[in-house]
Amino acid sequence: MKPVLRKGQLTKWKDDKGFGFISSNDGSQDVFLHITALKETNRRPQVGDVICYQATVDKNGRIQACNAFIEGVVIKPMPRASSSAIKKETFKPTVKPSLIFEVLFLSLLPSLGAMHFAFTTLNPIPLILYPVMSFITFGLYADDKSRAKQGRWRVSEKTLHFCELMGGWLGAFIAQRRLRHKSSKVSYQVIFWVIVAVHITFWLDWLFFGRRFINLFLSIVSRG
Structure with a gap:
């Protein structure tokens, strides 16, 4: 069965700790969001962002987001640095x-x-x-x-x-x-x-x- 993609607004976000909570559009309980659940984007999340996500349950029974992304923000994968670039940066x-x-x-x-x-x-x-x-x-x-x-x-x-x-x-x-x-x-x-x-x-x-x-x-x- 294909996982359901849900949507909600980020109502709380602690950027220094890398987590926050999403208020789901279906009116259910708030969903926990960790920064690691977000696909790489060109900026960090902010309160008010619309988050698209899939829901999962952790070992404590808490609903949390996974495979999430910020709506309207282009996913921007980080390019893999070449070995020559790494070497150049190392000796800079x-x-x-x-x-x-x-x-x-x-x-x-x-x-x-x-x-x-x-x-x-x-x-x-x-x-x-x-x-x-x-x-x-x-x-x-x-x-x-x-x-x-x-x-x-x-x-x-x-x-x-x-x-x-x-x-x-x-x-x-x-x-x-x-x-x-x-x-x-x-x-x-x-x-x-x-x-x-x-x-x-x-x-x-x-x-x-x-x-x-x-x-x-x-x-x-x-x-x-």
Whole structure:
């Protein structure tokens, strides 16, 4: 028996997690839609799109869509890259001089502050924390971009911001420039640069203002 092609409107869509729900035209219960159920198109789904799909039932008895496509959007298969193209892309340099300058500029004050902290307190934690967390955060960015391309569950923005706050903001900055990931979302960038400003302000106060703002912050926290 040939599967029935159904149709409905996408009423909910969480693009960062790659799933949503379709309101079926026949008035039945909402149908779960995962990004992997969509055939490749020239854009990602949006709320209000009309989705054509076949219905199936998962192991939990939930109705979900499969073999779906967005009505009115041309199916655009991804061309298979030739081996020569892959080889060319592999050896293409990605680090630009401007990126090196930006990284050096942003890391100068925190690096000096971390070294001063290590020498005056005999505590090397900042010198270790910054490179380790930057490496971890860069890896999370790369993994999140890979997941986005494959339509898989994404790394949450809260996790990324937490790693940035814990010292991985420089690795995040490099990932944004090299991978072109999370660099155009305004709400994300606002939080990211606030985190960067917090770190730079901390070391600025540590080196030049006698820890005045740090002590003020600690006194406010202790009173609270």
